[in-house]
């Protein structure tokens with residue numbers, strides 16, 4: 441391999457920022473793209489570009505201008521249909537054009553996982569109108585979960601507990617959906633006791649590898665805390681790894697994937713997957729593993745060896761959310777937040793804030809065998825010490 445390769449990063453948030461740092465440490469050159477200027481990853485990249493990534497022509501023009509060796513999507517809201525064409529031109533799309541394209545739409549990935557590969561998922565139906573939603577809910581039963589086919593971070597998603605919720609669920613899905621697709625997925629609500637992300641690494645020249653499972657808790661469709669390892673039985677772990685292997689193999693390519701599962705008394709359910717570093721995987725930034733999820737992504741993409749993934753520490757992350765809207769956020773309380781041994785902070789450097797926007801993350805860690813619950817509490821305590829003040 442000759443270094444540097446030119447990497448075009450599509451989406452420049454906090455996950456992208458850590459990825460940029462990881463590939464630069466391996467001598468690579470990064471062009472960081474986002475829809476607004478001064479996004480977190482752009483602050484550390486070699487070059488930056490601001491475009492609407494859902495605009496296929498703008499995307500093509502950028503690829504023609506920079507001639508990247510590798511295109512790395514960091515978000516879903518990209519005109520991913522164009523990726524097939526980039527692949528034909530000899531550009532490496534991460535993990536593959538098919539993976540990025542299938543996962544931007546819940547229907548493609550769910551049909552692949554459930555119908556084609558036979559993975560166990562929540563029962564589901566699709567609905568493209570209020571009338572179809574009413575009959576889908578009748579079929580699936582209550583409670584059920586409604587999500588726009590194109591959306592992320594819980595946007596447009598709601599739970600239907602009684603038939604009187606259906607109309608609101610439909611209008612909410614339509615107001616918050618992304619793009620022009622009206623269709624929604626309706627799933628049976630899984631009363632899970634644990635939700636996990638299984639970070640999975642597919643390699644160009646090596647076997648598929650798995651990170652120790654990460655547990656997490658979601659609120660309003662965004663993760664609040666994550667912890668690693670999430671202790672689950674060996675049997676369930678094997679089952680999860682088998683499902684992750686199947687779906688990543690079918691989608692193809694090299695890189696890290698966040699494969700999400702629900703664990704209920706009934707067993708394990710595949711939920712969804714992202715073909716890139718996962719937000720709950722930020723816990724690996726505190727040294728829970730010999731390589732963070734970003735370092736793993738970097739190596740897998742570049743075809744560099746990942747001889748092993750091992751658990752080094754038990755750790756947890758807790759998000760730091762903005763409460764108000766404004767520009768040029770300033771932070772106080774870092775002294776208190778960092779006072780406990782094993783804690784750390786990442787401030788993402790987002791140029792503006794709005795209520796519930798994730799502005800940073802608090803991290804905590806301890807010995808590999810220590811009580812993850814206590815470490816999680818420490819991360820939450822640390823996150824709560826950080827205050828964000830904005831100019832109105």
Ligand SMILES: Nc1ncnc2c1ncn2[C@@H]1O[C@H](COP(=O)(O)OP(=O)(O)O)[C@@H](O)[C@H]1O
Pocket residue numbers: 562585587591592593594595627628629630631632635658661700711712
């Ligand atoms: N069928 C379901 N049953 C119970 N909870 C669900 C179900 N689907 C989603 N959720 C909850 O909503 C969260 C977000 O849903 P997900 O499908 O992962 O969408 P997103 O793409 O926005 O992350 C999940 O992590 C889970 O907590």
Ligand SMILES: [Mg+2]
Pocket residue numbers: 700712
């Ligand atoms: Mg999810």
